[in-house]
Amino acid sequence: MLTLLGLLQQRQVWTGPELADRLGVTPRTVRRDVERLRSLGYPVHAGQGVGGGYRLGAGQDLPPLLLDDEEAIATVASLLAGAGGGVAGAGDAALRALTKLDRVLPTRLRHEVHALSGSVESFGGGRTPVDPQVLMTLARACRDEVEAGFDYPSGGEVRERRVEPYRLVASDRRWYLLAYDLDRDGWRNFRVDRMTGVSARTWRFRPRAAPDAATYVQENVASRVYPHQARFLVHASAARVRAQIPASAAVVRERGDELCEVLSGAERLDSVLMHVLLLGHDFEVLDPPELRRRCRVLAERLLSAGAAASPAPAAEDP
Template identity: 85%
Template sequence: MDAASGDERGTTERVLTLLGLLQQRQVWSGPELAARLGVTSRTVRRDVERLRTLGYPVYAGQGVGGGYRLGPGKELPPLLLDDEEAIATAVSLLAGAGGAVAGAGDAALRALSKLDQVLPTRLRHEVRALVGSVESFGGGRTQVGPEVLMTLARACRDEVEAGFDYPSGKELRRRRVEPYRLVASDRRWYLLAYDLDRDDWRSFRVDRMTEVAARAWRFRPRAAPDAATYVQEGVASRVYPHRARFLVHAPADTVRAQIPASAAVVRPCGGGLCEVLSGGADLDDVLLHVLRLGHAFEVLDPPELAERCRVLAERLLAAGAQDAPPPPDTEEP
């Protein structure tokens, strides 16, 4: 590389650094910018002119309180974000797209597509890795470090093993997995992965992971379950000792609006009916929640729950059939 091309690259990098500074703060004085860039105030003025030539509306104020500021404009050139800012922006938009912000899904997806267009190539690949490795049945709310999400997203994209410490009972154990997808629920982030030590698919809460790292070993992707469905079913039923299925006489959309996605899986059955899959520590509690929806329903599984319904129904009918006891005698004062 000759001296001229090296000087040109140095100027370009300095001008981009100047633009980044102007985006960070509302007003900078000339001496402040010169000190941050390690150049003279005259060079700062020249670089400001270069930005104006490129279409950036940079204004200069005189006197006390004056300085350089970046104004709004219709033709703003490519957005400058550092790695952490780009990742944090993508994670926030993904949360909105997944439903963490009511009504923001479509807008968040449009914003993600615009972000993809204006980011530099290197950061664009990083953000696409995250976007392409995330599914949802809600929107992630539990705070998770963006560097952890990006590490897992890269591992999903690059098809390399990942490792992390994860609670097992009262101790932490190292888990080796083939990561498949990140999934955002209405409460937290999960990773769907093939657990190499247990030889089966598992879902893991990302906020419980520590010492997360991608490994160098590549793997050939296996036939995988639908990520969002698998994780939702696990959160809503598989983690509980008892599971139940109901046929509810109401449209799926109506029932979904009544039950959090993390509490039950609702599947349309046609004809204004839907299937509800849920779980709990006590089947009576599950039954009570379905009863309180206010729709007619039938128990599909387990058979003993249908028998439990009959027992409880007889008790309720008996309680309702009894004559009300007479009010206690009271004496007039």
């Protein structure tokens, strides 16, 4: 029954056969467990015909979380503030919790939540602030498998984008949306703080085979968006190097107990070379070949700069 509740929180609508297949039970058992959830206070609605099925709706009271109205308002407002930026590491968990509470929050409390969350601000923290309501709109669209639309800057102008949203991904600096761009027929990641006019539509889509969201976004942010990419074999453990490099600056892959591969990008290859050099570990350039040649040129220049010069004459005693 708890597994059934979890499924109802993940998606807008489930048909009886879909739930029965997921749970490995008969449709009759699904109907029985739905009735048990209703008896516990969970508002599970059933619709007939095309597009019908079971859905978890907002009830008169929050079901067995045992929160009163003031506690519910404070919890959701705090989660909204946490999801929008500020607290390192808290945004992901806050957004996951919000998508669950959003399904069952009584309608009468929503305007109070919005009023309170609008009066909360934060300072510090490294993540670029975003509107929590935009995050919630995108999270619902991902959960409900419906198209989303928004305006996004590209090539010096703002263009309307129409996408199938897949996952929200938080880096150490920003929020990103991994989505299938319907007009460009391919996977893209978008910075949430650059979006305007965000809306979730009613057109549902069948999920496509998707890349791993976190890996795809990290590789794009750390290297593919730059004109130059470079790969290095660093003589140190992946854990040690990850502690030295922000996740948004490079992808670090384990290659052994004391070896790792670092993939990064930059406007100039000299810049990424200097960053790896300053990590303080031995390393080798894997790609591109011209960077290996550049290493030799810079090495000769550094040797020349460090060569012994004639000592300056000692100052005479007064």
